[in-house]
Amino acid sequence: MDSPQTRFAALLEQHRGIVLKVAATYCRHRDDRQDLAQEIAAQLWRAFPGYDPARPFSTWMYRIALNVAISHVRSSGSRVPAVPLDEEHDSHPGFAVDDATAQHEADQQLRALYAVIDRQSPMDRALLLLWMEDRSQREIAEVIGISESNVATKLNRLKQRIREQIADPAFN
Numbered sequence: 001m002d003s004p005q006t007r008f009a010a011l012l013e014q015h016r017g018i019v020l021k022v023a024a025t026y027c028r029h030r031d032d033r034q035d036l037a038q039e040i041a042a043q044l045w046r047a048f049p050g051y052d053p054a055r056p057f058s059t060w061m062y063r064i065a066l067n068v069a070i071s072h073v074r075s076s077g078s079r080v081p082a083v084p085l086d087e088e089h090d091s092h093p094g095f096a097v098d099d100a101t102a103q104h105e106a107d108q109q110l111r112a113l114y115a116v117i118d119r120q121s122p123m124d125r126a127l128l129l130l131w132m133e134d135r136s137q138r139e140i141a142e143v144i145g146i147s148e149s150n151v152a153t154k155l156n157r158l159k160q161r162i163r164e165q166i167a168d169p170a171f172n
Contacts, residue, residue, distance in 0.1 A: 008048050011057050012041065018061050019044075025117065025129050026069040036072055040065045062130065062143040070122040116162050124158050131155055 002010075012019075023037040044064050051060055117125060123144070130140045137155075141148045 004048065008045060011061075012044065015058055015061050018058060019065055021129060021133070022062070022065040022069050025125050026073055026122070028114075036069060039072065040068045043068045056139075059139050059142050062135075063145070066126040066129075066143065070126065073122045112166060116165055119165065120158070124154070127151070127154055127158055131158075 019037050019040050020033075022040065023033040027033040027036050044061060047064055051057070117128065120128060126144060127140065130143060135143070137148045137151045140151045140155075144151065146154075
C-alpha cells in the first residue's frame with residue numbers, strides 16, 4: 001500500500017492545474033504566483049490527513065486552495081493589480097494571431113478580462129474561477145461552503161455585473 005506522502009504527491013501532480021489556476025487568479029506576478037502555489041501545496045499537505053477519499057479530491061483541493069488564496073489576499077490587504085500584457089501572456093500559444101489588428105483586439109479583450117477579474121471580491125473571483133471551470137452548482141456550493149441556490153443567485157448577479165462593466169464605456 002502506498003504511503004500517505006506517495007498518495008498525496010500523486011494526487012497533487014494529477015490535479016496541479018487547480019493550484020496553478022487559483023494562484024493565477026489571485027496573483028499576477030510570477031514570483032507571487034509561485035509563493036501562493038507553494039503556500040497552497042503546504043496547506044493541502046497539512047490538511048491531507050482529514051481528506052475523505054469517498055469525496056472528489058478536486059472539490060476538496062479547490063476548497064483548500066481558494067481558502068488559502070482568499071486569506072492571502074485579505075491578509076495582504078491588497079487587490080490584484082491590473083497588469084499589462086507582457087511576454088508571459090503573449091507567448092501563450094492560445095494568443096498567437098498572425099494579423100496585427102486581430103492581435104491588438106485580442107490583447108484588449110484579455111486586458112478587459114483581467115480588469116474584470118481584478119475588480120471582483122476574493123469570493124466572487126472564486127465563483128468566477130469555478131464557473132469558468134464548468135463546475136456544477138452543487139460542486140461550487142460544496143467548495144465555497146454556501147447553498148446551491150445561493151451559488152445560482154451569486155453567479156447570476158456576478159455575470160450581470162460583468163456584462164455591465166464590460167459594456168460601460170468608462171471601463172474600456
